[in-house]
Amino acid sequence: MTEKITISLDVMGGDHGVDVVLPAAKRVLEKRNDVTLLLVGDQDIIKHALDGLGLAEHPGLQIQHASQRVEMDELASRALRFKKDSSMRVAINMVKEGRAQACVSAGNTGALMATARYVLKTLPGIDRPAICTSLPSMMGHTWMLDLGANIDSSAEQLFQFALMGSVLASALDHKEAPRVGLLNVGEEEMKGNEVVKEAAGLLSSGALNYIGFVEGTDVYCSDVDVVVCDGFVGNISLKTSEGVAKMISHFIKKEFTRNILTRMAALFALPVLKAFRRQIDPRRYNGASLLGLRGSVIKSHGGADVLAFANAINVAIEVVEQNVPERIKSRLKIILSERQAS
Amino acid sequence: MTEKITISLDVMGGDHGVDVVLPAAKRVLEKRNDVTLLLVGDQDIIKHALDGLGLAEHPGLQIQHASQRVEMDELASRALRFKKDSSMRVAINMVKEGRAQACVSAGNTGALMATARYVLKTLPGIDRPAICTSLPSMMGHTWMLDLGANIDSSAEQLFQFALMGSVLASALDHKEAPRVGLLNVGEEEMKGNEVVKEAAGLLSSGALNYIGFVEGTDVYCSDVDVVVCDGFVGNISLKTSEGVAKMISHFIKKEFTRNILTRMAALFALPVLKAFRRQIDPRRYNGASLLGLRGSVIKSHGGADVLAFANAINVAIEVVEQNVPERIKSRLKIILSERQAS
Numbered sequence: 001m002t003e004k005i006t007i008s009l010d011v012m013g014g015d016h017g018v019d020v021v022l023p024a025a026k027r028v029l030e031k032r033n034d035v036t037l038l039l040v041g042d043q044d045i046i047k048h049a050l051d052g053l054g055l056a057e058h059p060g061l062q063i064q065h066a067s068q069r070v071e072m073d074e075l076a077s078r079a080l081r082f083k084k085d086s087s088m089r090v091a092i093n094m095v096k097e098g099r100a101q102a103c104v105s106a107g108n109t110g111a112l113m114a115t116a117r118y119v120l121k122t123l124p125g126i127d128r129p130a131i132c133t134s135l136p137s138m139m140g141h142t143w144m145l146d147l148g149a150n151i152d153s154s155a156e157q158l159f160q161f162a163l164m165g166s167v168l169a170s171a172l173d174h175k176e177a178p179r180v181g182l183l184n185v186g187e188e189e190m191k192g193n194e195v196v197k198e199a200a201g202l203l204s205s206g207a208l209n210y211i212g213f214v215e216g217t218d219v220y221c222s223d224v225d226v227v228v229c230d231g232f233v234g235n236i237s238l239k240t241s242e243g244v245a246k247m248i249s250h251f252i253k254k255e256f257t258r259n260i261l262t263r264m265a266a267l268f269a270l271p272v273l274k275a276f277r278r279q280i281d282p283r284r285y286n287g288a289s290l291l292g293l294r295g296s297v298i299k300s301h302g303g304a305d306v307l308a309f310a311n312a313i314n315v316a317i318e319v320v321e322q323n324v325p326e327r328i329k330s331r332l333k334i335i336l337s338e339r340q341a342s
Numbered sequence: 343m344t345e346k347i348t349i350s351l352d353v354m355g356g357d358h359g360v361d362v363v364l365p366a367a368k369r370v371l372e373k374r375n376d377v378t379l380l381l382v383g384d385q386d387i388i389k390h391a392l393d394g395l396g397l398a399e400h401p402g403l404q405i406q407h408a409s410q411r412v413e414m415d416e417l418a419s420r421a422l423r424f425k426k427d428s429s430m431r432v433a434i435n436m437v438k439e440g441r442a443q444a445c446v447s448a449g450n451t452g453a454l455m456a457t458a459r460y461v462l463k464t465l466p467g468i469d470r471p472a473i474c475t476s477l478p479s480m481m482g483h484t485w486m487l488d489l490g491a492n493i494d495s496s497a498e499q500l501f502q503f504a505l506m507g508s509v510l511a512s513a514l515d516h517k518e519a520p521r522v523g524l525l526n527v528g529e530e531e532m533k534g535n536e537v538v539k540e541a542a543g544l545l546s547s548g549a550l551n552y553i554g555f556v557e558g559t560d561v562y563c564s565d566v567d568v569v570v571c572d573g574f575v576g577n578i579s580l581k582t583s584e585g586v587a588k589m590i591s592h593f594i595k596k597e598f599t600r601n602i603l604t605r606m607a608a609l610f611a612l613p614v615l616k617a618f619r620r621q622i623d624p625r626r627y628n629g630a631s632l633l634g635l636r637g638s639v640i641k642s643h644g645g646a647d648v649l650a651f652a653n654a655i656n657v658a659i660e661v662v663e664q665n666v667p668e669r670i671k672s673r674l675k676i677i678l679s680e681r682q683a684s
Binding site: 137151152185193215217218220229231232235236242243244245246247250252254255256258265267269272276279 | 436442478479480494525526534536559575578580581582583584585588589590592593594600604606608614615619621
């Protein structure tokens with residue numbers, strides 16, 4: 001790739017806005033001088049912050065003014081209607097206009113999804129976009145979707161999610177045929193609700209490397225590459241996982257600070273526990289892809305810190321380098337024409 | 343309570359059958375000489391095993407012969423039709439006939455649920471039974487249901503689950519008004535699918551201490567006492583949680599065995615990590631209640647060891663002592679008559 005990549009950043013989005021986005025941008029540019037980051041937001045605030053960071057003249061940074069901000073608890077419909085000059089909307093417009101190849105926002109998920117869908121539109125053959133991220137697993141990592149863009153999904157939509165997840169995993173992990181599993185309450189064929197059973201039928205057609213039903217444990221403990229589910233189940237699974245990890249971390253901390261002896265033990269254990277924690281550090285997994293759009297949009301966690309947001313920017317760069325939307329489009333075209341032929 | 347409690351045990355059920363159930367029974371009787379355990383299964387196998395354990399003449403043990411065994415992967419419909427003399431079925435019959443007040447089985451969940459429902463019937467006003475267990479949480483523990491008895495649930499059924507979970511939590515934790523939350527993808531009122539929104543309406547009537555929507559993280563990290571969801575979501579959440587815990591344990595082990603230095607650190611850390619592990623030990627949480635039946639049935643994990651199965655027996659004893667089915671019945675009667683009056 002010799003072509004210059006430009007990523008637009010929603011500077012005002014997320015819990016920390018400019019305080020996280022600009023240092024994260026700096027961090028990314030230290031390693032990638034072939035990338036331009038387009039900072040979208042209040043230009044006075046951005047200029048002031050860049051001065052403070054000694055980045056005023058950085059060749060890799062550009063500013064695009066936007067006068068509004070979408071609040072974290074704002075209704076998507078309200079944001080769509082009344083925030084046409086928000087940093088989020090303008091950052092997405094940059095992708096639409098071809099001035100950026102991807103956009104990153106830590107703004108509220110509902111508004112980001114609705115705006116991205118409204119501005120960019122879905123790819124031909126895709127009913128609804130989905131949110132996909134990678135999660136740590138005993139075998140490396142697992143891609144999971146949908147994580148909350150859609151509450152109810154039809155079997156056909158689950159099939160589309162599987163296809164999009166498979167393309168993303170294939171592109172970013174350089175795997176020929178990622179192993180795709182359908183999340184269910186059991187591995188036996190007769191189990192599950194009607195939608196899941198019907199989706200299993202569609203997935204068995206052979207278009208993807210479908211390995212059958214997988215269970216909740218498999219997300220973290222088996223060699224499935226892509227786990228497909230509807231957004232309700234996906235979002236709850238993801239948040240439950242976060243809860244378990246948080247509780248375990250709480251109990252470990254509590255035990256190691258119980259008394260003088262356990263505090264001494266902690267001195268020895270700390271470096272090891274840190275190495276362990278790095279492996280499942282959610283910041284290293286920050287940056288979920290909104291798949292199925294005519295353009296790339298990456299959602300960062302709202303509370304992301306500098307390391308986490310920098311990771312989301314890196315995901316955006318990779319998605320652009322690997323040309324993910326184009327790959328989904330062409331893969332879909334082949335599958336749809338095969339279906340018509342049969 | 344001075345009345346003698348009898349619990350029937352499905353001795354042939356689970357992955358380990360007699361090898362786990364009998365030592366677990368012994369363990370329980372060491373502390374509870376006011377309890378009789380009715381061992382249901384092949385009498386020759388049971389007698390032989392009791393001899394081996396030196397329990398042949400134990401006054402707290404009785405044998406009830408059953409000639410068949412339900413396999414772990416057997417279809418519920420098949421078990422119902424062809425295994426009328428299975429240890430599982432006969433153990434449940436004991437409850438029906440009043441010869442035991444509760445039954446414990448580590449046999450396959452589908453068959454156990456179907457058989458229990460067929461033999462015992464549901465309580466008046468309950469459409470479907472649900473599976474409820476307690477899970478470790480930062481605040482102590484949380485009760486969660488349904489964990490897989492029902493794939494699709496109506497709003498009214500979710501309300502019934504909430505009521506049953508609330509009664510169980512109240513009875514076993516001695517809490518006046520347990521805090522009941524409805525599992526959803528966000529805490530805002532406009533979020534979630536239609537069933538969840540409608541259930542929220544029913545729960546807001548004031549019959550229970552309903553605190554609103556809760557998210558996946560809250561199961562393990564907040565002070566909600568009872569988390570209500572349909573069985574599809576509940577089962578997947580539970581298994582995902584197991585997966586996260588397994589992965590974390592795997593990574594901790596891996597880091598501590600990386601080299602000679604980390605192995606030395608492990609020597610210091612081990613007692614602390616063991617204390618931590620005890621707090622979230624799944625064996626201490628073994629024993630899920632099948633709620634909504636005219637009798638008490640406790641489901642043990644199929645792979646339970648002696649400690650875990652003993653825990654499930656203790657749950658059964660507590661459920662009997664606290665008279666849970668009767669409490670659900672009378673609570674339901676009050677709520678239904680209030681509804682009719684309004």
